[in-house]
Amino acid sequence: MRDQTAAAAAPTPPVDMSFWGDSYAARFEPDPSGERMIVNMGPQHPSTHGVLRVLLELDGEYIVRAEPVLGYIHRMHEWMAENRTYAQFIPNMGRVDYLHALAWNWAYVGAVERLTGMEVPERAEYIRVITCELNRISSHLLWWGAYLLDLGAFTPIMYAFDDRERILDILQMVTGSRLTYSSFTFGGVSMDLPPQFIPKTREFIATLRSRLPMYKDLVTDNGILRGRCEGIGILDLDTARRYGATGPCLRGSGQAYDVRRAEPYSIYDRFEYRIPTESACDAMARYYVRLSEIDESLSIVEQAMDSIPEGPIQGKGPRKIRPPKGEACFAVEGARGKIMVMVQSDGGPMPYRVKLRAPGFSNLSLFAELAQGTLVSDAVSILGSLDLVIPEIDR
């Protein structure tokens, strides 16, 4: 907490902190009859991925009201963008959402390319598609393991990490790092595919395809899991649109909205792939959507590897980027939904304003409405089904 004395006149009236811990709890106004219990789920709670705190008002085990409290891992990336040159901000992109870092790299780099009108060579586009889709699979695998861990099963996360390690090894070949990638550059990619990349990736695709039935036997068909996910967190299309939810959460409610199709970018129009959707609107539907997305991404990677051309991986462009005045938005389909970066330039070496639109931000904002009247264990199941990455929400 910032030092009290140094802060300017506090706009919010001083609140009696002693009893209620802090102002969020105080403003949560407990029910006067005293029947209900105010509980803090988080920020050190095992099942809120990262540091999310949810204020719950419980009547027994049923949630009467829920209010997520954010900001525990807020780093002010947007301010950092304004104080760094365009190229120096790329590493921040890997730290915004470390589960699908390449999508964020792509969004930022794409926005600047769109602003400056830079061309990206063919081979670089193919490398971007391959690595971004592999990164999406690794993000879905980690979501799958963590979701099961929230529901109490300890084994699936180990199987998921076994497969995910193979992806990280493959991505390390072409980016050099495992989690926070910064290998996309303006106008291309920084490293080319090493010779053993494609055989290793084909081998990986074969092993993952052979293991997916095991996931299905162990978890998807499991009766206990069905009980924990079916009929939980019903998100109808109207609510989804009111909150601006995107990604698997939206596709679980029947709307096939995917930025790769709705706002085509790069070379995604050259591949045939299905946008998996379910119509049950509950946590199980979102679960199915993500698992079938793994299949789709595998087929995209295969198609991309079949038709990858030779050629340069870095377009020609000035070493120091000075985009013309104006602003540009670039949207990318991340594992959690639509990632949009808006870059505004005043012609100088540093951006004037950068806006990072995180899918988790909108997806989490509908949690309060979804969790109304459910059990605490259902709230955990709903949070898990939204696939949240808190650093991306807090930015």
Next chain:
Amino acid sequence: MSMTISLADPLVRLVLALVGIFAFVALNGLVLVYVERKVAGFCQRRPGPLHVGPQGLLQPLVDALKLVGKQLLTPAKGDRILFWAAPLLAFLPVALCFLPLPFDASLKAIEINLGLVLILAFSGVNVIALCLAGWGSGNKWGILGAARAVAQSVAYEVPLLLSVLAVAFMSGSLDLFVITESQGAWPWQWYAMKNPLAFLIFIICAVAETNRAPFDLPEAESELTAGFHTEYSGMGFGLFFLAEYANMIVVSGVAAALFLGGYQGPVASGIWWFLAKLYAVLLLIIWLRWTYPRVRFDQLLNLSWKRLTPVALLVLAGTAVAVRLGG
């Protein structure tokens, strides 16, 4: 005045039995921690504890020392007396449940022909301990955990009793030794084969009674941060841990005695048969833990009241008719 210590004197037998039981429980506590972590490891394709001692054998010992070494904290808001009574209350009664267990024909700790009733009575005490722990730690999550523990235990006592009664009908007595003797040496003579439904219900209720695997709701880490033992650290937590394992051993022992023919085995029946069956049931319970997610709380109660209890009643009625007709 000379104290002649003869084995016939029941008090001496009781004291010796209790000392033996505590040693057995403590030893088994360590062994089970090791077995559970190894089974968990191999289920997840990893080697489990490996570095402490040869193949990780000293790991449970080191864990126990760590637990003993930790500072015993008492939460300010909690109730000090209840907070520290709970672990003791959880661990001590379990020893009494071991007394009537038929380890071997000759190893009779106490002369009691209501062994089954004693075990079921004392296994109910465990829930009071969980309740005290939850309430005593003054932690909101602890209270939620305690409430769940009480509801779960009450819900699963009923089908447990019914399935055990079915066995009592078939053997005509509540004395575990008599029940074991009434089963034959060969597997098809065991009550598990004669009354499989009762065995299935018993196993489900046993797992639920000891708060294990799919039914570990009172200390659900991912929902209630740690349920009733959120505030416990060091030996407080250690005692709960040991009590859970002791309860598992009792329940597996009862399952072995009632349904799997106790110490009777096709070749040379003796204590090793009983221990083998006990560990078989234990391994099953451990195996369940590393496979299934956690059941939701209302599903847990519905399972007991709406499905297990009616089926248990039917099984009981069926057994009664079968015993009556069977003559």
Next chain:
Amino acid sequence: MIPAWISQIGADCVVPLDHARTGQTASLLVDRDKIENACQVLWDQGYHIESLAACDVLEGFVVRYHFAHWTEPGRLTLRVSVPRDDARIPTVSRILPGADWHERECHDFHGVVFTGHPNLHALLLPDDGTPPPLLKSNKARKSRTDVLPLEYLVDCGLPPETQASDKPASGDAGAQAKG
């Protein structure tokens, strides 16, 4: 390709933008009193709010509402320009609850007050009155014309404001406007 119903929003100026260069299909300058009506019209047409980005310029704050549609391609941007000393915009969180958090975040970062907002308290920053971090220093602040896409200026005929309301006309602002 501006859709026909766009006129219902009553925007001061509607500018088609080249999606390949700016990622937006149209940009509308909307007066702050008409923002609620605009969001209602967009909601009826099936749009959802994507994000809300404010920007600190000489003339005050330019707040951009990005809207996208599930089936219709392209992105619409509503721009609301408010002076710095009277940075108040009516909230749209009743029509679009998704905007609730966006507005709170904008209040955190820029200090723009959204009147009628149910819970306008700090969202990401600590709740002890931390000064808005994204405010530019007087030296770094640029005029609105420096940061808007060129075609936007031409169509909307926005005169470069040489005398910023609260900043003495400094040399570089003038030079920047001509540059």
Next chain:
Amino acid sequence: MSVSNSFKDAWNYAKSLLIGLGVTGKNFVKPTITVIYPWQQVDNLSTYRGHVELIPKDDDPFTPRCVACGACADACPSRCLSVVAPPKTPKPKADAPAAALVEGRVIPKTEKAAAPEKSRAPVQFFLDYSLCSLCGQCERVCPAKSLRFSNNVYLIGHSREDFRIDLLARMRSQADGKSAPSRPRTPESAPVPETEKEPA
């Protein structure tokens, strides 16, 4: 709902549970796949990009290609590189005295006094790895292509100063053979459980 399909549901429920047990059972008997560090090493270290290091000249492994221009230090977002250029030598003026004393050798005036070949290699080149985010900007902007990513995975330190790496010293130690220890000494005593290597 009718009794028959409630039985069918119960049966499917139980069957799915049994299949689940089967899966963990099958995995229970399969060999473990973890790499037991430090007795075994993971096999993907060759492609790992550790902290940057200096590339020596082709002909002389003891001097880096770097010309101490400082481009990398400016490009670095977290300012973790500090480069100290050699002191500027005054340009020899045309009307130098008849004989110029160069390294103890007297050059007659007619022979043009060749500017003393002062190597432009940096005197100091430090990398504060505790600040580095491995973004690769320095490697990209270096005009002399003198930086590359090292393979130094096993990097340990007890304090922040341990991560202030002197790249010149590292390059010289690599040059004369005793390369930085990038493989830990494998203790032979510990037993290695039989983990049959899967075709990972």
